[in-house]
Structure formats: structure tokens, C-alpha cells
Amino acid sequence: MPTLSLMPTEFTVVRNEEKCIKCLACVRQCGFEAQQYDAEDDRLYAIDANCVNCQRCVSICPAGALTIYKNPPPLRPHAFWTENHLRNIAKQAETGGVLLTGMGNDQPFPAYFDRLLLNASQVTNPSIDPLREPMELRTYLGRRPEPGAKTRTPLVPIATPIMFSAMSYGSISHEAFASLARAAKEFDTMFNTGEGGLPGDLYEYADHAVVQVASGRFGVHADYLNAGRIVEIKIGQGAKPGIGGHLPGEKITAPVAATRMIPEGTDALSPAPHHDIYSIEDLKQLIFTLKEATRYQKPVSVKVSAVHNVAAIASGIARAGADIIAIDGFRGGTGAAPTMIRDHVGIPIELAIAAVDQRLRDEGIRNQVSLVAAGGFRSSADVVKAIALGADAVYIATAALIALGCHLCQKCYTGKCSWGIATQDPYRSRRLNPEIGAERLYNLLRGWSHEIKEMLGGMGINSIESLRGNRLHLRGVGLNEVELKLLGVKHAGEAM
Amino acid sequence: MQKVYARPAWCMNCHLCEVNCIIAHSRSRDLFRAYKRENLRGTARVIVEERLPLSVAVQCRHCDDPICVAGCISGAMVKDPATGIVYCQEDKCVGCWTCVAGCPYGAIRPGEKNGRPVPLKCDLCRETGEPACVAGCPNRALVWEERGAGA
Ligand code: SF4
Ligand code: SF4
Numbered sequence: 001m002p003t004l005s006l007m008p009t010e011f012t013v014v015r016n017e018e019k020c021i022k023c024l025a026c027v028r029q030c031g032f033e034a035q036q037y038d039a040e041d042d043r044l045y046a047i048d049a050n051c052v053n054c055q056r057c058v059s060i061c062p063a064g065a066l067t068i069y070k071n072p073p074p075l076r077p078h079a080f081w082t083e084n085h086l087r088n089i090a091k092q093a094e095t096g097g098v099l100l101t102g103m104g105n106d107q108p109f110p111a112y113f114d115r116l117l118l119n120a121s122q123v124t125n126p127s128i129d130p131l132r133e134p135m136e137l138r139t140y141l142g143r144r145p146e147p148g149a150k151t152r153t154p155l156v157p158i159a160t161p162i163m164f165s166a167m168s169y170g171s172i173s174h175e176a177f178a179s180l181a182r183a184a185k186e187f188d189t190m191f192n193t194g195e196g197g198l199p200g201d202l203y204e205y206a207d208h209a210v211v212q213v214a215s216g217r218f219g220v221h222a223d224y225l226n227a228g229r230i231v232e233i234k235i236g237q238g239a240k241p242g243i244g245g246h247l248p249g250e251k252i253t254a255p256v257a258a259t260r261m262i263p264e265g266t267d268a269l270s271p272a273p274h275h276d277i278y279s280i281e282d283l284k285q286l287i288f289t290l291k292e293a294t295r296y297q298k299p300v301s302v303k304v305s306a307v308h309n310v311a312a313i314a315s316g317i318a319r320a321g322a323d324i325i326a327i328d329g330f331r332g333g334t335g336a337a338p339t340m341i342r343d344h345v346g347i348p349i350e351l352a353i354a355a356v357d358q359r360l361r362d363e364g365i366r367n368q369v370s371l372v373a374a375g376g377f378r379s380s381a382d383v384v385k386a387i388a389l390g391a392d393a394v395y396i397a398t399a400a401l402i403a404l405g406c407h408l409c410q411k412c413y414t415g416k417c418s419w420g421i422a423t424q425d426p427y428r429s430r431r432l433n434p435e436i437g438a439e440r441l442y443n444l445l446r447g448w449s450h451e452i453k454e455m456l457g458g459m460g461i462n463s464i465e466s467l468r469g470n471r472l473h474l475r476g477v478g479l480n481e482v483e484l485k486l487l488g489v490k491h492a493g494e495a496m
Numbered sequence: 497m498q499k500v501y502a503r504p505a506w507c508m509n510c511h512l513c514e515v516n517c518i519i520a521h522s523r524s525r526d527l528f529r530a531y532k533r534e535n536l537r538g539t540a541r542v543i544v545e546e547r548l549p550l551s552v553a554v555q556c557r558h559c560d561d562p563i564c565v566a567g568c569i570s571g572a573m574v575k576d577p578a579t580g581i582v583y584c585q586e587d588k589c590v591g592c593w594t595c596v597a598g599c600p601y602g603a604i605r606p607g608e609k610n611g612r613p614v615p616l617k618c619d620l621c622r623e624t625g626e627p628a629c630v631a632g633c634p635n636r637a638l639v640w641e642e643r644g645a646g647a
Contacts, residue, residue: 019528021515021527021528021531021532021537022537023511023512023514023515024511025510025511025512025515028509028510028511029508029510060510060512060634062512062515062516062527063527063528420508425549426549427509427548427549430505430506430507430508430549430635431508431510431635433506433635433636433637435636436635436636
């Protein structure tokens with residue numbers, strides 16, 4: 001029996017009746033049944049309790065008649081017992097369940113990117129104008145062959161050091177998935193299939209795909225591995241380190257089931273660990289199994305969440321034979337995760353990049369592997385800072401989804417996404433035309449790449465290679481000594 | 497001739513094509529005036545047919561051999577020989593609605609303007625150039641293109 005809801009609604013929908021022309025677009029587009037129409041009275045109204053502030057109605061309304069407000073909580077302000085805690089407790093008192101959420105950690109932990117500043121050339125060294133002089137962003141991923149090595153896995157070039165991060169078909173719609181695939185191909189970078197396989201009709205984009213092999217092994221077969229450009233073993237994900245995945249049966253529609261190679265309507269459960277990996281030696285076996293299966297033609301990447309011991313783990317991964325190490329920071333997104341895990345497990349990607357890069361350098365193996373960072377890149381400046389800290393390239397996912405329309409309502413786990421992204425409902429997913437989606441993603445990559453060139457030029461560098469791990473181009477502001485040491489940067493004001 | 501074609505795979509049932517159509521056929525060509533002063537709500541010449549989850553915008557096909565023109569008792573409905581556009585010369589319409597009954601696509605609805613009968617049908621925005629439904633469709637579910645005779 002539902003009991004009394006103890007909390008006031010989170011949002012309130014305000015319709016300016018003077019502007020509203022009663023076209024009903026908002027009612028038809030709301031994914032959460034918040035916008036309602038009473039035909040008998042010819043009256044529009046909103047069920048505020050359903051509103052998740054996804055902003056779909058606001059964006060679609062031709063009259064600009066809608067505004068969503070955060071309900072000012074009529075709760076007594078409390079710096080310790082914040083509204084968030086109260087809401088969570090009330091919800092759990094009603095349901096007895098685990099709190100679920102989507103997207104990345106939304107808590108006010110420090111963002112080190114915002115405490116790092118870049119350098120620029122003045123007088124003593126010339127800056128470069130990227131519009132007049134060549135500027136190289138092309139990045140090569142994979143293991144640099146040791147002298148005399150017998151096997152040589154080809155390096156994978158990408159036109160910009162930005163790739164799309166893993167988002168599985170099933171967690172996102174076919175339309176969103178296809179948008180990513182098309183944009184990656186057009187820009188000559190990579191998208192990542194995530195753990196759900198590659199839909200049969202998208203194999204034409206496979207030469208720009210990182211094909212994932214995760215603990216559930218969904219959609220993994222020889223053709224899949226050989227069609228992709230890079231094979232990635234997913235050990236962990238920044239949003240939910242240490243736990244597996246659970247795609248509910250409602251999202252396993254016929255095409256998703258066919259791609260994942262599981263029966264339609266069954267829950268897709270990814271175990272927390274790979275049941276054949278309990279040590280670095282086991283990981284090595286899987287790496288080489290995949291290399292054998294692809295005749296050493298595909299670099300193998302291993303993706304882990306950024307956790308406390310990430311540097312040592314990365315060293316083990318490199319020694320186990322991986323060609324690429326991908327590290328996903330604690331801001332990384334997800335289609336569904338327990339809120340407590342998302343918000344309280346893992347470490348910031350900035351610290352993880354610096355720690356891993358330093359460890360691999362200290363051990364003299366940094367040049368053997370490529371380091372890809374993921375989890376919370378909001379702008380081209382974040383990308384540049386990550387590369388200066390030691391990454392070869394970055395994965396973006398949240399930013400890509402925002403480019404497709406996502407407004408971070410964090411309700412991905414409901415499958416009701418109003419923007420046609422995190423849903424398998426054809427009524428919702430059809431609103432994301434991949435033609436338009438791919439253009440928007442392409443534009444994002446283009447804009448960021450251009451900005452990266454400008455920042456590089458300002459520093460007097462003409463190639464992204466020269467920035468990698470070049471921490472002298474970074475300065476910290478408001479960081480303590482431990483943080484500066486871990487990041488390997490000087491404080492702003494200190495000279496070269 | 498260049499016609500409007502629906503791409504049902506991408507129609508998201510927003511009905512904004514109807515809104516844009518109404519604005520384009522209003523006196524003011526302004527959203528608020530069209531709806532609030534001219535009272536044109538419900539007078540769109542393109543209609544989104546819903547069979548959810550599918551929906552598709554339906555409008556006049558500007559047939560090569562239009563039944564509405566053949567059936568028009570007052571000579572109001574004509575096919576422009578130069579552009580191929582089938583449209584109604586509204587001052588001649590007497591409101592017999594033979595065109596409405598005859599159209600095999602159900603693309604004409606009876607309507608009225610300033611107290612006089614007018615058939616509500618797509619005229620491909622012949623006065624402004626580009627069809628407003630196509631220009632305003634947020635998901636490119638409508639295109640305006642040449643696909644050859646009979647298409
Ligand atoms: S979309 Fe805007 S104009 Fe249309 S019914 Fe909703 S509030 Fe009114
Ligand atoms: S504007 Fe486009 S998407 Fe919307 S109902 Fe019309 S054809 Fe469909």
C-alpha cells in the first residue's frame with residue numbers, strides 16, 4: 001500500500017497561459033507523464049510530482065510558455081541534513097529499496113580541473129597561430145613495439161585525442177548509438193560499443209569502434225572482435241567501481257536481445273568481477289586470448305575505474321600485455337547505478353591520470369602503453385589539462401549525450417528518457433534522428449578540437465604529442481602541497 | 497515537381513508542423529496573433545495521423561490528375577500548370593466540399609475564413625516559397641524534394 005509521501009515535489013511546472021497556444025506538444029513529448037491535457041475542459045495542467053526537470057517540454061514549446069522551477073524546499077535549511085539526505089531517507093522509508101540513479105556523481109567534491117591553469121607564451125618564446133601554421137592533433141593509440149619484436153600490432157590513429165566512451169546498446173537507444181557511430185566515423189575517431197555488442201546494421205562503422213568485452217560477455221563473438229578496431233576489456237566503470245550491471249528485462253527488446261545474444265525480455269546481468277579474472281595473470285590470459293582471436297591485429301585496451309590503488313593496477317595491466325589502459329574517474333556516468341556507489345566510490349580522474357602516468361614513467365614502461373582517461377570532461381580545457389597531466393587521449397560520454405539533448409535529469413535508469421537517448425521505447429527514441437545527432441556530435445568534436453589547437457598554439461606547441469605529460473604547462477591554484485605533489489604541478493606564481 | 501514527403505521513421509508526433517502551417521497561413525504570420533487574435537487553432541493544412549508509437553504528417557500530394565480539381569463545381573480548385581501546385585482560389589469557393597469528399601488521401605478539410613468557406617489544404621506555401629512544415633520540423637521528418645512523376 002502506498003503511504004503518504006513525506007516530501008514536497010522537487011519541481012514545479014509553470015505554464016504562462018498568456019503565451020500557451022494549446023498545441024499540446026509538451027503533453028506529447030513529456031517522457032514522464034507530467035504534462036497532461038484534459039480534453040473535456042480543453043485544459044492543460046501538470047502533475048508536478050512526475051516532473052524530473054528534463055526540460056524536453058521547455059525546449060519543444062513553440063510559444064516559450066513553459067518554465068520549470070526547483071521547488072524551494074519548505075524544509076528548514078540544514079547544512080548537515082541536506083534536502084538530498086531527507087529525500088533519500090523518505091524514499092527508502094517508502095520503498096525499502098536501494099536508491100538508484102543515472103549519469104555521474106553530482107556531489108560537490110572538488111573538481112581539480114578547476115584548480116589547474118594553463119600556460120601561454122609571451123616574448124621569450126613565440127606562440128603559434130593555428131590558422132596559419134600546421135597543428136597536429138592526430139594521436140596514435142597502442143603499444144609502441146620494442147626493438148626486435150616479432151609481432152607488431154598496428155597503432156590506431158585518431159584525428160583528435162577525443163573518443164566517445166562506452167555506452168551500450170540497450171542502455172542507450174539505437175538512435176543514440178548510431179549517432180555516436182556515425183560521428184566517430186565522420187570525424188575519424190572512435191566510439192565504444194560498451195558491453196552490449198554491436199547491432200548488425202552498424203557494422204559499417206566497426207572500423208571506428210572500440211568493441212568491449214565485459215563480465216557478461218554480451219554480444220561477443222569472433223566477427224565482433226575482428227570487426228572492431230580496438231578490443232577493450234571492461235573491468236570497471238567510474239560511476240560504479242566494484243559492482244556489475246543490471247539491464248532490466250523491459251529494455252531487452254528483440255533487437256537488443258539479438259545483439260546481446262540473450263533471450264528477449266530477460267534481465268542482462270553483468271557480474272561484478274569477470275569470473276575468470278582473479279589476478280593480473282588471469283587478466284593476461286584474457287588479453288592474449290583476445291589477441292589470438294584477432295591475430296594480433298587489434299590493440300587490446302583494459303578499462304578500470306579510478307580507485308585508490310590505480311597506479312599499481314595500471315602497472316600490472318601494462319605488464320600483462322595491454323596496449324591501452326583506460327581509466328574512468330569518479331565523475332563517469334552510467335545508465336543506472338546505486339546512488340551510494342556512484343556518489344561515494346572512486347577517485348578524481350585528474351589525480352588518477354597523474355598517479356598512473358608517474359608510476360609508469362618511474363617504471364620505464366610509460367612509452368609501451370597508451371593512457372586514455374575518462375569520466376567528467378566538460379570542455380576542451382579539461383581535455384588539454386588531462387593530456388598535460390599525462391593522458392594520451394580522453395573518452396567523453398556525458399558531454400556527448402548533452403550534445404544529443406540530455407539535460408542531466410539523471411533518470412536514465414527509468415527507461416523513460418524524454419530525449420530519446422536512454423530508452424528502448426520507439427515512441428521516445430524516434431525523436432532522436434541520428435542524422436541530426438551525428439551532426440551535433442561532429443560539431444562538438446570540431447569545436448573542441450579547434451579550441452585545443454588554439455590552446456596549444458598559445459603555449460607555443462604545434463602538436464598534441466608535445467603536450468602529453470608536460471606538466472610544466474600546468475599550474476595549480478588553491479591546492480595544498482600534497483595535491484600539488486600528487487598532480488606533479490607547481491603552484492601558480494612559481495616560475496619554470 | 498518538388499513535393500513534401502514524410503519520413504515516418506523520424507516523425508516524433510510533436511505536431512509542430514501543424515503549428516508552423518497555421519502561422520504561415522495566418523494574416524499576421526505571427527504565432528501569438530495567429531492563435532490568440534486570428535483564432536486559427538485547428539486550421540492546419542497538414543495533419544499528423546497517429547497510430548502510436550507511429551505518427552506521420554499527411555498533406556496534399558498535389559496529384560498529377562487531381563480529383564479535387566476535376567470535382568470542383570465552381571472552378572475554385574486549380575492546379576497551377578507552371579508549378580504543379582494544387583490550390584484553391586478562395587474567393588471562388590462556394591463550400592460544397594466535393595473536394596473534401598473526393599480526396600483519396602483525406603488531405604482536405606472543410607474550414608472557414610472571415611465567415612466564408614475555405615477548404616483547408618496544403619498549398620506548399622506557394623506565397624512564401626519554402627513549406628513552413630518542412631522548415632520547422634525539428635527532427636527532419638519532413639523533406640521537400642523532387643522525386644520524379646508519380647512519387
Ligand atoms: S508546448 Fe507550449 S504552447 Fe504547446 S501546449 Fe505546451 S505549453 Fe502550450
Ligand atoms: S513537425 Fe515533424 S516531427 Fe513533428 S509531427 Fe510534424 S512531421 Fe512529425
